Structure formats: C-alpha cells, structure tokens
Amino acid sequence: MTAPAATPPAPAAAPAAAPDLVTVNIDGHALAVPRGANMLEAARLAGVDIPRYCYHPKLAPAGNCRMCLVETGAPALDPATRQPLIDPATGGQKINWMPRLQIACATAAAPGLHLRTTTQAVRDAREAVTEFLLVNHPLDCPICDKAGECLLQEQAAAHGRGCSRFIERKNVKPKRTQLGPRVMLDDERCILCARCIRFTRDIAKQDVLGFIDRGSHSTLACRAGRPLAHNYSLNTVDICPVGALTSTDFRFKMRVWFLKQTDGIDTESSAGVNTTVWSREGVIYRITPRRNDAVNDTWMPDSGRILHKQIRAENRLLAAKVNGQPAGLDAALDEAVRLLKKAAGAPSRSDGSPGAAATTTTADAGVAASGTAPNPQSAIRNPQSLHLVASTRATVEEQYLAKKLADALAIPAAARHLPAHLAAGDGLLLTADRAPNTRGALLTGLAAGLPAPALAALAADIDAGRARTLLVINEDLAAAGLTAAQLARVRIIYIGTHANPAAAAARVVLPARTVFEKKGSFVNQQFRLQRFDPAIPGLAGTTDDLVLLARLLAAVTAPAAGPAPAAAPHGINAIWRSLAADTPVFAGIEYATIPPGGLPLAPGPLAALPFPEGESLHYKPQLFQLAKTDAEK
C-alpha cells in the first residue's frame, strides 16, 4: 500500500520544487515521504504517534529526551548482486533491524527505511524514560498551570508504569526563579529538554538561556546579567513540555481546561500572526500562538499576548455620546447621519430609485442598498468639507463598508485619509508596518496608495477651513499629528473603541468593538487573507463596527422621504457577497470558506508598491514580489 503523503510545507517564498519522494515503511504501512524528512513527522502522516518531549517541529532536534526511541531497519542486500534479499519466512523483503533503538526525531527518511514503533523493546524504552523523567519530578499537577496541556502528564499516562518504585529523596531545585519580566521558572518540574534554550538561541537569536550544574542537578539559568527579557520570551512557556516555565501573567489564574479557544490574529503588525485566544465567561485569560507554517510557525511576540487587556481598559468607550452627553445608539446614529448628510449635502431626490428604497427594509439593508445605489457622485454635492479618516487596523469587511460609505458620501480620494503606523521591524514577527490590514485597505479600494505617516494634507485642509466634518474610524488623530486646536475646528464623528483626543472632541461618539469581540478578516504582508472569530461577546454599550457602518451606509443612501432605516444586520456573509462581486481579487471567496491557515491572494500590481516591511520570518520583500510577478505571468 503506497499512499502519497502530504508534503511538509515548503518555505513560503521558495518556489515549490518537485519533492524527491522515497518510500519508507512504518509499522507495516508503506508511505512516500520526501527524502530526508523527519521520521517522527513521517510517522504522524502514517497515523502513528511517536511520543516525544524535546522534539519540536520548528527547532533543531536535540535528541536528549530519548522518548521517541524506535526500532529502525533497512532492507538486507545481497552482497554480490546488491539486490534486496527475500525473507523465506515471510516472503517479503528481509530487513536488517538495528540492534539498538534509534531516536525517530533525528532519523531522516531514506529509501527502504523501516520503523517499528509498537514492539516490546520500544514500549520498554518509553516506560523507562517515563519512569526516569518522573523520579525527580514533583508531580504537583494539581497546582501546576501546565496541567491539562502537559506533554509529561499526557505521555506519562499513556506510556508510564502507573506506579512509582522510587523511595529515595527527590532532587531539590529552585522553585520560583524569575527568568525575565514575564517568565517564571520552577526548576523541579524541568525535564531538561532544552527547547527553551534552542528557541532563544536559534529563533529569537538571543542566546540568554543555558544549563548550569550537571547531571540530574542541571538547572536552567540565564546568562549573567542577561535576563530572558526579549519580546519572544513567552514562546518558551508555550513550548515548555512541562510546567517548568510559566507566564507570570497567566500563572495561577485559570485551569486551561475551562478555557474556550478561539482563532485570532495578532493585530500588532502586518505579519498577521495566527493566535489562539483563550477565554471563559466573557473574559480572556491568555493569547498563545496558533501554528501556521507559512506565517508565524509556532511563535508570536510577547507584546501581542497582552492586547486583550485593552478590552476592559479604563479608557474604553462604552456609551454612545452626542455633543459629549450620553445618548442612545439610535440617537447617536441619527445625529451622525445628520452631520454626514449636512456636510455632504442632501442627496438629490430624483436619484433615489423606488427599488433601492424597497431593499432597505431587507435584512442586509446596508449592503444591498449600497450595492444597488445610484452613482453617489451624482447624488451628493459639496463633498470637500467632509473628510474620512479610515484605519489600516480595521477589518477587510469594515474597510469595504467604509469605502462604500465614502463613495455614497462622494468623499473624493483626496479627502480619504489613512494614517500609517510605522516602527522598526524586528526581523521576526513584528514588521515595520504596525497595522494588521494595510493590504486590505488597498485591495478593498478604500485607499489608492500607501498610508501616510502624518495627516499633513488633512491638517492643511482644516487650517484652511476646507475640511469641516471628519468621519474618524478608530484612529487617534492626535497621534497622527493633528493639534487640539485643529480638532476643535471640525465636527468629528468618531467610531472607535477607546477614548483619545479625537473621541473627546467628537460631536458623535459611536463605541465600537475590539478585535476580540467581533469577527472579520485581515490581509497580511504576504497578501494572505486570514479570518478570526469573536472570543468573547462585545461589552455592553459597544456595537459591532459592521453594524455601525452598515446603518450609516443605509441611512445616507436611503431616500430622504423613504422609510426609516431598518435594524442593521450582522451581515458578514452578505458583505462578502457584495465585496466579491465588486472586487476581482476577492471574487469567489466567501467568509465562511476562508481556510484556517489563510488564503493567499493575487494582488496584481499592488504588490509592487513600496511597502515598508523588511525581511521577517516568512517574508522576503524582493523574493515575494518576484514570486508574485511570476505567478501573474
């Protein structure tokens, strides 16, 4: 039985070469795998789970835990003819089995390689390693944060002898060593797998960890004067197979089995790191990386793990406001619509078609109406006084609705502003573009060019009195360079999550939701479309951004004498239908079918824009653009 195996993911930028497949045999099942493939991974493809501790798919094998010992063999060859020998007992190929067990994690796939993982010798070895790992382990699972997701716990249950023969005193080691600001070490739990050392040395390129002392008394420690303080330190906690390394933030907060896992995206930068958001009863307890071999492997920055603390931050906007006074959402929306229409000028009655008016009562009112609306350019006059400040931190869907809204309000390109969020990239997973969705703004047509670092043009328009009304979507205008005096000169409609000078100066404040409270998608630096789901319900007083935008859109496109805008929809699927129809790059995509690992888009000429990102983990600017150009040919 020869089954073609899934090839392991190739590096994103490299053109996929035809893999050199070899046939190996694992527990009697033949399968084709790339030559040199890791046999522990190959076994996984064959449905054979080989237990391991020190092996990690994204780290160089260390071979020190000895848990993955298996029997290996190769076909016996006739010394004269070099032809495989036949075993008369079985009629099959004669296999020369190695006398010693070998570690699967450092065994590379070679033609005819045979593996046996279920023999008595293998079972004995696993039981022995398990017993050895447990003799000096404190077995404090009831108070250990790792319990429930601990490799030692799981594999001890599967492969251990179930009782202890150890009556000696256990080793005593330091229990609470603060390795860095975010990582705590309990050395007694450590099984010395060296995953953390290899990660900090090889991935984070900060060789700060090492073992001191010797033998069973070996102790993990930081190099003198160099704490584990880099922005990737918490990955060591993720990959620690036991509870030796724990996050000071998550420590003793919650048992992991109570937590719900939701797919998220790190919004810190355009890398689009895939995350898992762990929550319970509307509270997020931690964020960990979610494996995506094309984006972030199994890593994420520490800084992205605390973003959930913004949800209940003191400056969170939790009530709609009109002229600084709390107002109902409907009232605030009405006031926003009034200001927008006033700034844009009333739409011409003759342009409102009866059909459009009728569709505004359907469930997907905002989208349907905008999709069939008459040309907004003819409907609205006096556009220059109304400016839009949109966000590269908004989702694709929100950006699309913002674009529709700007079209409906006839806001010209010169009056649509997109502040850039730039900082130095770290070469790994924090890129120079510190917003998750710059590509989305370009692809949806919201922006025609790259975001500007400062809103100089807008500032000039305000000073000149040309810009009088601003629709601001979740951007801090003060941070983008506008002065308090400038903010005081304009009427601001602010849709956003947190208080800032623009929100404080706004005539209308519409509280929106954080990325943890809504669903949507981002397009990362690789033009990879990635979706995320709401981890927790939105806080009371906030409204989904899509609802706010859809209701504004419905209202400004509704005929002046028509029926009142219908209740706005949670219409992400409808938005996608419209987006796919409007925008060729999204054609054929539905929100629900965006795969968990993301969907690479073909951006066309946009890829050639001078994006600010340098090289990072799975992104090489030049290579990426070349590959895209080739694909277009």
Next chain:
Amino acid sequence: MPDAPQQRRIIFQHIDEPGYTPGIDCYLRHGGYETLRRAVTRPPAELRDEVKKSGLRGRGGAGFPCGVKWGLVDRKSGKPIYLIVNADESEPGTFKDRYIIHQDPHQLIEGVMLSCFANDVKQAYIYIRGEMPRGARILENAIAEARAKNFAGPDILGTGRSCEIHVHRGAGAYICGEETGLIESLEGKRANPRIKPPYFPAVLGLYQCPTIVNNVETLCHVKHIIAMGGAEYAKIGTPNNTGTRIFGVSGHVRRPGAYEYECGKITLGRLLYDVCGGPLPGRELKAVIPGGSSAKVLRFGEKFTLKNKDGSTRELAMEDIPLDFDTLAACGTMGGSGGLIVMDDSVSMVEALANINAFYAHESCGQCTPCREGSLWMKKITARMVRGAARPEDAALLKSVAAQIPGRTICAMGEGCAWPTQSFLAKFGAEFENYYETRQNRPADALPLI
C-alpha cells in the same frame, strides 16, 4: 619477580630509563623524530595504509580500529580536517596517558605530527584533562621545542607543509573524554555529547569539519607503526589484537603500576599474580574490573564458556583470560582503557558499587534522560544501602533500573554507568541481597563509607 613474563616495551621503551628526560635533546639522542623525517616525503595515503595494515585498535576504550576511523574521514568536503588528541584520561583506574605525557611527550608529538601528515591535517589540538596542569605545561614546552626544531609549525622540515598543535586544558568533567563532548568543550561550549547521526566526527566534528579524535597511546603507536611498517607491527600481539597495550593495575595487589605487554600474550592471572605480585598479605583477590571502572567486573573463580571459530566451545577460567580486546569482550566485559582495578576480599561489593555509582551520577552531563536520571537513582539506592537502610528488594530494583539505561543514550556513558551495577549484581548478587545483615554487623568505629 622470577616468574614474571618479560614486558614488550614499545611505548615505554625509554620510560624509567636512568637519565631519560622529557626534553627534546634527550628524545633526539634516542632516535626521536627520525621517523617523522623519513615519513614527510611519503604520500599521505601510504602512511594511512601502514596504519590500516597494522590493525591498530584505539587504546582509549572502545578499541575501534584506527585505520578504519581514519578511512571514515570525509576528505572531499573541502573543509579542513582536524586532529584532536584525547588526553582527557578520566576513566577511574586509568593512568597510562598521563604517564606517557609526563615521561615522553615528544613521542606523542611525533605520533601526532605523523598522523597529521597522513591525514592532511593542518591544525591539531591536544585536549588535556583539566586536572593535569603539569602535563599541560610539559606538552606546551615540548611543542615549543618541536617548533623550534621545525618538527611542527610552518614549513615542517622543508616540505612546505605546515601543522600547528595547540594544547587545550579541559574544565574538569569526565564527559569531556567522550569524543563529541570533547569537541563541544573544545568549541567553548558545555561538553554535551552530540547525537550521532548526524554529528559523526569524521564528517561533522570540530567546527562542523571532519575531525579525527584519537587517544594519546593510540597516536604514540602510530609513530612505531610508521617506523617499523604496518605489516611488521601487526606481527606483535595476536591477530586482530595487534601491538602492545599498557595495563594500569591499581588496587589490592602488591606491585600496582603501568605495564606494557603484547596484546593477548599475557593472561589476567599472570598479570595480577606474577607481574603485580598477587594479593596483599593475608588477603585473597575477589574481583577485578579489567578496563576502567565502566567495564563489567570479573569475579575470581569465574569460568567462561567461549565459542571457538569452528563452532566448538571451550572453558576458560577467569585467571586464564588473555588480555586482548576480543577475549575480554567474549567474556562479557571489555579491554576498555586498560586500567585494571583489583579488589580483594576486604571489599564489600555494595560499598564499592556505591562509590562507582556516586562517580557516574556526579559525572553524567545531564543531557539525556536515561543516564541523567538512572545514574543518580542508582547512586541514591546504593548510598541508602550503605547508610544502613538497605531493603531485600533493592538488588532487584538496582538490576531493573540499570537495565533501563544502556543502548538508549546519546553517548556511551549510558553503558558506562549501567555496566558496573549490572555486573556487580550479576556476579555478587547475594552480597547485595544480604547487605542489610552485613551492614548491621559493621563495627561502630569503621571509617565512613562515602
């Protein structure tokens, strides 16, 4: 010693001679560096062939054929080839290399230079055990002398070929004697042995370059092989166990010391009784560890049934074992480093094992699980036994723990730490089972055990 067999001194030819000093002038007066002078014009492959023909087996412990080891070196990689002299002699009971270094350092340096010529090596390192500061100083001096006479350094003897030797002092760990651990240590890292595959020194050794690691005594033999020719050398000793070996005898014999004999030409009994003078007065020999403390112990009075080549079997008394690699292996132990540790009937095997176990638990590098945890567990058991808390079931437990280690570790220390326990239990099991009672009868004023 009327009855003692004559030593065959090749390595020890001049050692202990009155007036023989470690200086280069003395070495040159005794024909030193003549072999090198004659060999530098010969093609390297020819020199390698001599070593291959000699059948020389490594004297560090494993007895791996030196010619085969050199044959495995990747010579096509384009990377430099390194030679490392393993002078980390740390195996308890072994003291031959230090003796050579102290008494006759130029013999080693000539062997090193010949091996470097044979293998196109331009940089050699002598990794010397940290606890041998005097040896390191002697070697430094000797290298300076050899350089001054143009036997080392640039343009050696006008050949246009260069080779430097550096002495590197270890930082004091048993595991630095394991060749890949040694390489890591030489690179300035913690001496954790490397996984093989992929890090076979012959391909990915020092600085990821092809590397030869040979024991001090082995490289000294190379000098004599090149001098007399591989075929001639192969006539010394017995087939497949060629040349001479230095046996370092320590423990409960009248004349402990280092003796050089042809491989397989002297039996264990002759060595211990006739050469070393037998047990101390009023004592009887009880056990001997034949190849450094990790080798499996032999019990006096033991009999072995060995297979002959024709398939028949023969009985062999322990005293009649010829001291060569193959017979010792057939008897379930090993020639190892040639360090024999002799114990007489005053020794409690439990206490002796407690001592050995304490050593291995202390020296396990801690990298891989079975050795790290197994050695310490065995130590804790034997230490508890000698503290007076032995249990009848400890013998079986020790046996079981020891069986869980060998064959499953990164380096050979798995075997090294388990074999003593396994063999002590196999051969002196009753002592372990009855130790609880023995311990009770121990005099109150006896010396502390560990």
